[in-house]
Amino acid sequence: MVSTAMNAGGQQPVKKDFHSADPAWAEALTEQPVPIPPGITFTVSARGKPPGIPSLKFLSEEYQRIPTAQIESVFGFVEPTTLYGGRPFVMPELSPQDVVTLHDCCIGLRLPLSNHQVTREEYEQNRPFLKKYHIRGNSVIVNRDELAGWIRQDFPSYEIEATVIKEIDTLEKIEKALALYDTLVLPMRVNLDRELLAAIPDKRRITLFANAGCALNCPAKICYGSVSKANKMTGDIAQCSVGLKARDLYGMLNFYLEPLVAMGFKRFKMLRMRSHGLTGY
Numbered sequence: 001m002v003s004t005a006m007n008a009g010g011q012q013p014v015k016k017d018f019h020s021a022d023p024a025w026a027e028a029l030t031e032q033p034v035p036i037p038p039g040i041t042f043t044v045s046a047r048g049k050p051p052g053i054p055s056l057k058f059l060s061e062e063y064q065r066i067p068t069a070q071i072e073s074v075f076g077f078v079e080p081t082t083l084y085g086g087r088p089f090v091m092p093e094l095s096p097q098d099v100v101t102l103h104d105c106c107i108g109l110r111l112p113l114s115n116h117q118v119t120r121e122e123y124e125q126n127r128p129f130l131k132k133y134h135i136r137g138n139s140v141i142v143n144r145d146e147l148a149g150w151i152r153q154d155f156p157s158y159e160i161e162a163t164v165i166k167e168i169d170t171l172e173k174i175e176k177a178l179a180l181y182d183t184l185v186l187p188m189r190v191n192l193d194r195e196l197l198a199a200i201p202d203k204r205r206i207t208l209f210a211n212a213g214c215a216l217n218c219p220a221k222i223c224y225g226s227v228s229k230a231n232k233m234t235g236d237i238a239q240c241s242v243g244l245k246a247r248d249l250y251g252m253l254n255f256y257l258e259p260l261v262a263m264g265f266k267r268f269k270m271l272r273m274r275s276h277g278l279t280g281y
Contacts, residue, residue: 024192049076164185209271210254
């Protein structure tokens with residue numbers, strides 16, 4: 001989550017050529033659009049969606065290269081809840097009509113309930129919220145294992161996905177998480193670890209990033225914890241480490257999908273590019 005804050009050297013962040021970062025990056029990534037293989041599905045971001053734009057119009061404009069039939073779900077904020085994580089809640093991104101329209105097109109709603117801290121009392125307070133969207137085809141993105149267990153017991157129609165925030169980046173972590181979650185989102189950098197990807201036994205339950213932004217090489221992901229605090233609506237402010245710890249920024253990059261599909265992966269997550277072009281959300 002890159003802001004417009006100064007970097008550690010006191011300068012505005014500047015996009016650099018990613019080809020100089022790592023030889024593996026040049027083989028796996030490109031700044032250009034990549035072919036969309038048939039037979040795969042995407043969960044796509046509604047982050048920053050203007051409230052006045054209907055959901056299908058938004059999808060056709062923002063993700064025009066992805067056939068609508070291959071969009072499995074859309075993730076973003078609906079009404080306020082303190083369970084949100086990942087990005088600061090400012091306002092709803094998907095209206096009630098958006099949600100209905102998406103369901104009419106067999107596109108699910110994916111709720112980003114990835115806050116770092118969730119108490120049982122807070123969960124009970126959010127039962128009406130969870131019940132409202134408890135429809136088969138909808139899913140929740142979760143960070144806390146306890147929350148995943150509570151939702152599994154009380155709202156079994158939700159698909160429960162482990163958030164990328166959990167940093168599931170080894171085979172041992174993957175196998176442990178698959179015992180609790182229906183699907184997992186792996187960190188962007190794992191796309192570069194072809195040995196690990198090949199060793200994953202149940203690839204149909206793995207979601208890989210189709211594109212990458214600042215999280216690919218962020219050295220200090222303080223944003224997620226601070227966002228969790230900010231989304232409790234108690235006055236905390238979300239923070240980004242760009243102004244605290246130096247790193248190179250390469251803008252939004254696309255992974256070549258065909259090699260990943262050839263390995264057996266069918267689920268992908270697509271971010272939107274932010275207006276400054278340095279990262280996505």
